[in-house]
Amino acid sequence: xxxxxxxxxxxxxxxxxxxxxxxxxxxxxxxxxxxxxxxxxxxxxxxxxxxxxxxxxxxxxxxxxxxxxxxxxxxxxxxxxxxxxxxxxxxxxxxxxxxxxxxxxxxxxxxxxxxxxxxxxxxxxxxxxxxxxxxxxxxxxxxxxxxxxxxxxxxxxxxxxxxxxxxxxxxxxxxxxxxxxxxxxxxxxxxxxxxxxxxxxxxxxxxxxxxxxxxxxxxxxxxxx
Numbered sequence: 161x162x163x164x165x166x167x168x169x170x171x172x173x174x175x176x177x178x179x180x181x182x183x184x185x186x187x188x189x190x191x192x193x194x195x196x197x198x199x200x201x202x203x204x205x206x207x208x209x210x211x212x213x214x215x216x217x218x219x220x221x222x223x224x225x226x227x228x229x230x231x232x233x234x235x236x237x238x239x240x241x242x243x244x245x246x247x248x249x250x251x252x253x254x255x256x257x258x259x260x261x262x263x264x265x266x267x268x269x270x271x272x273x274x275x276x277x278x279x280x281x282x283x284x285x286x287x288x289x290x291x292x293x294x295x296x297x298x299x300x301x302x303x304x305x306x307x308x309x310x311x312x313x314x315x316x317x318x319x320x321x322x323x324x325x326x327x328x329x330x331x332x333x334x335x336x337x338x339x340x341x342x343x344x345x346x347x348x349x350x351x352x353x354x355x356x357x358x359x360x361x362x363x364x365x366x367x368x369x370x371x372x373x374x375x376x377x378x379x380x381x382x383x384x385x
């Protein structure tokens with residue numbers, strides 16, 4: 161299991177007719193989640209990505225599909241209010257300029273009682289294994305990724321969402337495998353990346369409490385005033 165697969169499982173727990181609901185994937189990257197959503201029969205998908213080159217590659221990869229692609233920051237989305245029944249945002253909030261503004265925008269574009277499903281790196285014991293943060297510190301630069309405590313996420317989500325749930329998953333073993341790719345010879349990297357994917361799927365299927373590396377969360381939009 162990976163983060164996209166778990167997110168889609170959670171989507172189905174909220175809506176019996178989930179495949180027909182309008183869904184926004186905020187920070188869709190190269191479309192890993194879209195591939196799974198299309199295979200599962202979802203047919204009303206919007207893909208938002210800040211990086212222009214990334215979204216162009218993703219748009220090309222999904223030529224012939226009905227996915228709508230939008231290139232803009234999550235802090236300032238152009239969608240009208242109440243556009244979506246569900247917003248996915250997987251490992252995105254730790255990258256943005258203002259996570260509070262992004263969450264506020266997510267709340268704005270969700271319909272009444274809409275659902276937010278997200279994931280972020282967790283600040284447990286294994287947050288020290290973040291390979292990109294390790295490399296940044298070695299270069300005497302600021303960490304690339306922010307790792308969230310449950311308290312931080314609660315403060316961030318509570319103004320807009322209720323019935324919030326948290327799942328702490330994985331334990332960072334795949335991050336150690338990934339870190340090794342920076343020092344291996346090129347001909348070994350492909351083999352190690354296959355191993356990293358297997359390890360990641362194994363550990364993400366399990367919850368490790370304070371040892372976890374990721375948090376998956378869900379929340380229902382609070383009633384608007």
